[in-house]
Amino acid sequence: MFGTFIEKLRSGTYITLETTPSRSAAFAPTIDKIEALGLHTLVDGFSTTDNPLAKLKxxxxFAAVALQNRFGLPVLATMSMRDRNRIALQSDLLGANEADVRAILALTGDSAHYSDQPHAKGVFEGNSKLLLDIISTFNRGVDLADQKLIVPPRPIYPFAVIDSYAKNSVALEKKMAKKVSHGAIGIISQPVYDLDNARKLLEMMERANAEHNAECTLILGFFPITKLRTARFLD
Known part of the structure; x- marks a missing residue:
């Protein structure tokens, strides 16, 4: 499943649908709605978000496991550095691996300052590059302390994110190259609404790959604006 997805990501056309679990003990209603609308027939895979804006979800x-089991399509599961230290991150990755959740989107995470949970504190033992490093070590059959794992995990596919625009394009390109150097095989941009902007991002990715002898793919974010409220939020 993941091999085909990665091959298509690098050489074909593809689209994934982002899902945001709700503040609920049940994700099944979201999956049922996806099936009722036939959305699973229109995409190559899904992604699941990890408590965006530090709001409890x-x-x-687990949402990724449920989606994969229902539709047989790969899911890119987000993991935020905000809520876990390196022990918890590695533990979650090991458990997810046996459940065949093996495409991971590494995020630093939004500040706990925005949380809907009073007095919540962020962990922030590292940024998203630490999670990319953990995945790299796991793919070598060892943990972050360089200790051999009794049963090595199946290949894990690391992804990262990048802003789609910055006043300082040099700084943006350095961030992109940094994530490529830490092993990301795909970098998802924030929504892009301008062709020139898209071209600049693609050129940055081409230079980052050349610098680090990599094959990272730039995945352009697309966020259709269907409501005035959404436009105001993005603005």
Missing amino acids: YNAL
């Missing part, structure tokens, strides 16, 4: 890894 259903767990992204």
Whole structure:
């Protein structure tokens, strides 16, 4: 499933649908709605978000398992550095691996300052590059302390994110190259609404790959604006 997805990501056309679990103990209603609308027939895979804006939601890894089991399509599960230290991150990855959740989107995470949970504190033992490093070590059959794992995980596919625009394009390109150097095989941009902007991002990715002898793919974010409220939020 993941091999085909990665091959298509690099050489074909593809689209994934982002899902945001709700503040609920049940993710099944969201899956039922996807099936009722036939959305699973229009995409190559899904993604699940991990408590965006530090708001409490259903767990992204469990949501990924449920989506994969229902539709047989790969799911890109988000993991935020905000809520876990390196022990918890590695533990979650090991459990997710046996459940065949193996495409991971590494995020630093929004500040706990925005949380709907009073007095919540962020962990922030590292940023998203630490999670990319953990995945790299797991793919070598060892943990972050360089200790051999009794049963090595199946290949994990690391993804990262990038802003779609910055006043300082040099700084943006350095961030992109940094994530490529830490092993990301795909970098998803924030929504892009301008062709020139898209071309600049693609050129940055081409240079980052050349610098690090990599094959990272730039995945352009698309966020259709259907409501005035959404436009105001983005603005």
